Amino acid sequence: MFETLSFINLTATRIFHVLISNQIVLTIILISFVMLSKFLLVKLIHKKEKQNKRLKINMLDNAVTVLILIGIFNIWAVEFQKFAISIAAFTVAIVIATKEFIQCFIGFLYIISSRPFRIGDWIQVGDDYGEVHSNDWAKLTLLEVDIDAYEYTGKTLYLPNSKLITASIKNLNFLKRYAMHHFTITRDASVNPFIFLDGLYTKAYEYCADFNDVAIRYNQIIENRLDVNIAGPDPKIQVATSEVGDTQVLFTIFCPTDRAMDIEQSLTAVFMAFWFEQKQLQEKNIIDDKVESLT
Structure with missing residues (x-):
């Protein structure tokens, strides 16, 4: 009996070490767990909340994205370090190639820090008008509004966050009423x-x-x-x-x-x-x- 328990314990330990050492499997487990938790929380929000559902779901989406990125970075930290060292000579080229993504991320940081608008506000970005539906690290989603008729056009605008840095932002929330x-x-x-x-x-x-x-x-x-x-x-x-x-x-x-x-x-x-x-x-x-x- 004792030998059987020892064997089971040893087997479980080996399987655990294999899973820990296998970064691909660990990454899949992390993403699956986080997405399942997100799915359950979204259902709970729809069930419990009557107001500000879109705001809370949008905040949950951003939190899930950040958790997945942090988790993947921690799992693959050694490989990232080796990869960074191996491509040190191509750093400048990579920065130029990812310039748009960097600007999008900086635009996202600008929005969450300065908060020029909130979910549900009517805003103008450059020549585009719309109601803020959601925003994440890459893009801002607007429900387009015909500002002359004060009504929705039925179109959805996806603006890269980089545009929020270069274009003027006008909060038109008072125009909603x-x-x-x-x-x-x-x-x-x-x-x-x-x-x-x-x-x-x-x-x-x-x-x-x-x-x-x-x-x-x-x-x-x-x-x-x-x-x-x-x-x-x-x-x-x-x-x-x-x-x-x-x-x-x-x-x-x-x-x-x-x-x-x-x-x-x-x-x-x-x-x-x-x-x-x-x-x-x-x-x-x-x-x-x-x-x-x-x-």
């Missing part, structure tokens, strides 16, 4: 828009009346957080001319983003009605004047 919506209507110069400008203001205030109190509070919150004065929340209408002499009416409306396009369409319809009414009135007056001159 309220936006300073600008739009312009251009017509010929045959009608003077100042005639019905008061009517346009009346309609603009009417369309903004139901959310005016909330808009005032939100406008104050933005000013307090940014420590600057911004336009709004009252509607503003300006009249100008284009380069070719056409009349332009510029509207500025501080409103909920999900209602911006509806308000723009409503005010455009009102402007067109006023414009054509004034146009027809002017044409009628011209005809009446001609008739009077003939008589």
Whole structure:
């Protein structure tokens, strides 16, 4: 009995030493264990958490990546050292070849240290707009947003972290709820828009009346957080001319983003009605004047 236990113990010890010495097997075991733990934790997050699921899953993904990299480095440390020594003459070439990856990693460190945005924020990176879905050491994932219509396009953008170092980053998170919506209507110069400008203001205030109190509070919150004065929340209408002499009416409306396009369409319809009414009135007056001159 004692000899059997000794044999089993010796066999188990040898198997353990073989596994420890076999770095490939140990690497597979490490990755399998970490990925299984990640899978169980993701299920637990989906089951227990009702809010901020994407943020916690993204943090878990980054932690898993770091653990796997640290584990693999420790397992293969000796081989890495030998490999580094053997390619010492090619270090410069390797750095040049991996420049993009190094920049991506530096960009990732910049993001997690400065935190210019969070998961779920609307941001602009260069000419790209989107909602931050996730970020890891290599890339930033955005759900593309049409900033003119304040709605998702259905496309997903994958931006390398290196772009975060070279391109400007603008946090547009306040635009998720309220936006300073600008739009312009251009017509010929045959009608003077100042005639019905008061009517346009009346309609603009009417369309903004139901959310005016909330808009005032939100406008104050933005000013307090940014420590600057911004336009709004009252509607503003300006009249100008284009380069070719056409009349332009510029509207500025501080409103909920999900209602911006509806308000723009409503005010455009009102402007067109006023414009054509004034146009027809002017044409009628011209005809009446001609008739009077003939008589």
